Amino acid sequence: AGLTATLRLLDSGASVMLVEKEKRLGGNSAKASSGINAWTSTRTEAHANDTLASFVADTAKSALRDAGFSHTGSMIELLASRSEAAIEWLKARTTIDLSKVAQLGGHSFARTHRPSNGMIGAELVFALQKEVKRFEASGSLRLCSGCRVTRLLQDGPEGAEGAVLGVAYADAAGDEHEARAADTMLATGGFASDRSSASLLATHRPDLLHFPTTNGDWATGDGMKLAMNIGASTVDMDRVQIHPTGFVDAKDLDASTKVLCGEMMRGVGGLLLTPNGTRFVNELAPRDKVVAAELATGATEFAIVLNAAASKEAGKHAELYERKGLLSRVVGAAGLAGYMAGMRGAADAATLAPRLSSELEAYSATAAAGGGDPW
Numbered sequence: 001a002g003l004t005a006t007l008r009l010l011d012s013g014a015s016v017m018l019v020e021k022e023k024r025l026g027g028n029s030a031k032a033s034s035g036i037n038a039w040t041s042t043r044t045e046a047h048a049n050d051t052l053a054s055f056v057a058d059t060a061k062s063a064l065r066d067a068g069f070s071h072t073g074s075m076i077e078l079l080a081s082r083s084e085a086a087i088e089w090l091k092a093r094t095t096i097d098l099s100k101v102a103q104l105g106g107h108s109f110a111r112t113h114r115p116s117n118g119m120i121g122a123e124l125v126f127a128l129q130k131e132v133k134r135f136e137a138s139g140s141l142r143l144c145s146g147c148r149v150t151r152l153l154q155d156g157p158e159g160a161e162g163a164v165l166g167v168a169y170a171d172a173a174g175d176e177h178e179a180r181a182a183d184t185m186l187a188t189g190g191f192a193s194d195r196s197s198a199s200l201l202a203t204h205r206p207d208l209l210h211f212p213t214t215n216g217d218w219a220t221g222d223g224m225k226l227a228m229n230i231g232a233s234t235v236d237m238d239r240v241q242i243h244p245t246g247f248v249d250a251k252d253l254d255a256s257t258k259v260l261c262g263e264m265m266r267g268v269g270g271l272l273l274t275p276n277g278t279r280f281v282n283e284l285a286p287r288d289k290v291v292a293a294e295l296a297t298g299a300t301e302f303a304i305v306l307n308a309a310a311s312k313e314a315g316k317h318a319e320l321y322e323r324k325g326l327l328s329r330v331v332g333a334a335g336l337a338g339y340m341a342g343m344r345g346a347a348d349a350a351t352l353a354p355r356l357s358s359e360l361e362a363y364s365a366t367a368a369a370g371g372g373d374p375w
């Protein structure tokens with residue numbers, strides 16, 4: 001969000017100081033893997049009957065909101081109706097490839113745009129920062145990375161309702177500075193990594209504190225705290241979504257930060273199985289439904305199984321996860337049973353093999369028939 005806002009401002013002739021607390025730009029945006037959701041008016045077979053209203057309805061459903069709900073409803077409509085312009089702007093203003101459009105979880109049609117073979121977040125941040133950094137030479141961009149904003153400067157005593165005049169920030173050496181500007185924009189992301197006892201997560205969703213996160217360490221809700229410190233009010237702070245799939249690293253089973261197994265991995269055809277080898281959910285259901293189904297099984301680990309075609313479709317994603325040792329190549333139901341027998345709560349390989357065989361055959365038969373999936 002910060003990079004896009006910066007580029008838009010620079011393009012309009014403004015001067016921008018971009019303050020980033022990490023050494024590298026990109027935040028969680030650089031971690032995104034599955035794609036950008038957008039309704040586009042260009043029709044292909046995969047979304048011939050899609051409408052903007054359907055995109056709004058699906059988004060509201062995933063957000064567990066009625067589309068007409070006050071602030072959230074209007075925000076969903078705004079984001080959905082401007083999504084095509086956002087995609088077109090990205091394509092026109094950067095070199096990013098967004099040629100692949102897939103139907104992923106929670107969507108009634110194909111709407112998730114990603115590069116034909118690459119990770120959306122890394123490619124997006126690379127493309128945006130390349131354009132943004134071109135403005136450094138002319139002096140209209142001042143980039144201050146490794147600088148953490150600590151306070152909003154105000155016209156009048158701190159906490160009063162004075163106009164924001166800029167920010168105070170600490171540089172990498174810990175020295176404090178002030179930067180004044182006509183306008184100040186906060187784009188500091190979410191707070192899933194804010195884990196202390198007085199954290200925003202503990203305050204608004206204490207029930208989620210025991211779940212691991214796929215967010216970076218930087219996601220500590222700084223912008224919300226900075227704004228609240230000067231009297232801003234907040235909405236929807238309890239709307240923290242649990243993603244159904246994160247990789248369990250055999251080298252660190254209970255790591256509190258995990259690599260996301262992106263939505264795309266189910267979108268290409270990945271099947272979710274319990275450690276006992278049974279399917280239990282429609283993998284493309286909205287995330288809250290998939291998470292609820294996972295929790296209802298009582299298992300703590302699940303297998304995501306991609307056949308050769310799905311793995312090929314996942315392209316670089318599957319290659320990367322395999323290289324990291326998070327995804328393993330197995331041959332046939334017996335190979336899968338051998339792998340799954342090592343999971344927590346799994347049956348032994350001899351019990352699993354015939355069960356997996358019949359589960360996968362049943363799924364293939366349903367897929368070939370084009371319907372009738374029990375989930």
Ligand SMILES: Cc1cc2nc3c(=O)[nH]c(=O)nc-3n(C[C@H](O)[C@H](O)[C@H](O)COP(=O)(O)OP(=O)(O)OC[C@H]3O[C@@H](n4cnc5c(N)ncnc54)[C@H](O)[C@@H]3O)c2cc1C
Pocket residue numbers: 001002019020021022025026027028029030031032033034035036037120147148149150187188189190214215216218219220222223260262
């Ligand atoms: C693993 C993962 C995969 C995802 N995949 C997808 C996907 O495929 N599609 C999708 O639409 N969404 C995806 N998301 C969600 C998406 O990445 C986020 O919604 C999005 O990145 C939020 O963008 P942002 O600009 O608000 O925050 P970020 O991209 O996190 O940017 C915030 C920046 O602010 C900086 N910052 C924070 N506090 C301060 C401070 N005090 N001073 C200075 N700088 C500060 C941070 O370091 C960071 O660089 C994914 C999220 C994760 C974690």
